Amino acid sequence: MIIAIVVAIAAGACIVIARNINSILAEKKGLLTSTFFNYVTGFSLSVIFLLMSSESIKQSYGLFGTVPLWAYLGGLLGVAVVAISNIVTSKISAFYMSLIIFVGQLFTGIIIDYFALGILSLGKVLGGLLVVAGLIYNLYVDRKVKDI
Amino acid sequence: MYRLLSAFIGVLITIMILLNGVLSQKLGNYTSTFIIHLIGFILISIIVIAKKNKINFSKDIPIYLYSGGILGVFTILFNNISFNLLGASLTLALGLLGQSICSLVLDHYGVLGMRVVKFKKEKLLGLIIIASGIVIMTLY
Numbered sequence: 001m002i003i004a005i006v007v008a009i010a011a012g013a014c015i016v017i018a019r020n021i022n023s024i025l026a027e028k029k030g031l032l033t034s035t036f037f038n039y040v041t042g043f044s045l046s047v048i049f050l051l052m053s054s055e056s057i058k059q060s061y062g063l064f065g066t067v068p069l070w071a072y073l074g075g076l077l078g079v080a081v082v083a084i085s086n087i088v089t090s091k092i093s094a095f096y097m098s099l100i101i102f103v104g105q106l107f108t109g110i111i112i113d114y115f116a117l118g119i120l121s122l123g124k125v126l127g128g129l130l131v132v133a134g135l136i137y138n139l140y141v142d143r144k145v146k147d148i
Numbered sequence: 149m150y151r152l153l154s155a156f157i158g159v160l161i162t163i164m165i166l167l168n169g170v171l172s173q174k175l176g177n178y179t180s181t182f183i184i185h186l187i188g189f190i191l192i193s194i195i196v197i198a199k200k201n202k203i204n205f206s207k208d209i210p211i212y213l214y215s216g217g218i219l220g221v222f223t224i225l226f227n228n229i230s231f232n233l234l235g236a237s238l239t240l241a242l243g244l245l246g247q248s249i250c251s252l253v254l255d256h257y258g259v260l261g262m263r264v265v266k267f268k269k270e271k272l273l274g275l276i277i278i279a280s281g282i283v284i285m286t287l288y
Contacts, residue, residue, distance in 0.1 A: 004229060004230045004233035004234050005230075005234070005242060007226045007229050007230050008226065008227070008230035008234065008238070008239050008243055009242050009243070009249075010226055010246060011223050011230065011239075011243050011246060012242070012243035012245060012247035012248075012250065013250040014220075014222050014223045014226065015219075015223050015243070015246075016247050016254065017250065017254075018215075018219035018220050019216075020254060020259075021212065021213055021215060021216045021219070024213055025209075025213045025214065025216065028209055029204075029206075029209075032195060032196050032201045033196075033203055034216075035192050036192050036193070036196050037205075037214050037216070037217065038216045038220065039192050040189070040214075040217065041214060041215060041217035042185045042188075042189075042216075042217025042218065042220045042221050043188075043189040043217070044217075045217065046178075046184075046185040046186075047182060049181065049182075049221065049225070050178045050179060050181070053177075055175075055178045056179075057179065060175050060176060063174060066174060067170070067171060067174045067175065070167065071167050071168075072171065072183070072187060074163075074164045074166075074167035074168040074171060075183065075184040075185065075187030076187060076191055077160050077161075077164040077167070078184060078188045079188045079191045079195075081157055081160050081161055081164065082188075082220075084153055084156065084157050084160075087150075088150050088153050088157070092151065093251070093255050094251035094254045094255050095248065095251040095252050095255050096151070096154075097154050097251070098251045099244075100151055100154035100155050100158065101154050101155070101161065102158060102244050103155060103158060104156065104158020104161075105158040105159075105240075106158075106285070108158065109162050112163075112166065123284055126281075126284055127282065127283075127284035127285030127286075128281065128285065129281070130284065131277075131278050131282065131285075132281075133281075134273075134274040134276070134277030134281065135274065138274035138278075141268060141270045141271050141274065
């Protein structure tokens with residue numbers, strides 16, 4: 001349980017550090033080069049992990065056809081996420097970027113739940129609005145001091 | 149403009165998690181991580197070739213700047229471990245906590261060459277409102 005909590009927090013830290021590292025590389029070498037190397041290292045490590053795991057391509061080969069085609073498109077969206085993040089990261093504070101992305105995730109999740117499952121979670125809407133309110137307040141504080 | 153782009157990244161991530169989740173349920177964690185990176189790698193290679201962009205690996209910059217993709221794989225694995233033990237919403241909330249703490253530290257000290265955004269005490273009120281929003285979301 002404790003390990004799961006630590007690991008979940010570490011995942012968040014990994015996201016922020018990776019985003020910053022990629023954006024520095026983008027500034028030095030260009031947007032496409034940085035995105036390309038992100039996938040060279042990521043792809044290599046995913047191969048190593050696959051070989052170390054109990055799963056194998058041969059084993060799951062027959063299953064590839066059972067997965068709907070659209071489920072394979074996540075990898076394409078990943079490229080867009082990495083590339084756009086490379087542009088934005090150096091422009092705004094890391095903290096606000098994390099929060100605004102979170103707000104975008106949250107409301108997309110609420111919309112998907114509503115249209116796909118017919119569920120509208122009031123707690124999530126209310127909580128999301130509170131996050132937005134706190135965000136706007138802090139942006140206002142920053143605007144006053146005028147360094148963002 | 150950049151805030152709008154950030155919100156758009158959030159939209160893309162949510163759809164991506166949904167698609168990748170379906171893939172990992174059917175094919176397993178490691179196979180799906182491999183396929184997701186393979187497809188991404190093919191797409192960025194096509195873009196690089198189509199744009200005739202020269203890729204040069206040079207040693208004049210610190211080698212760790214090339215490690216972003218490695219951290220990306222760990223992000224997926226850590227999320228999967230936590231997702232299976234704690235569920236979706238708690239994983240999301242704890243992940244945001246990790247992101248917030250890490251971003252505030254990076255901002256405050258300007259680590260990794262980012263510009264310094266000092267933490268101000270007035271922002272504590274905003275943080276408390278944000279945290280209470282996250283708690284409400286996690287509980288309901």
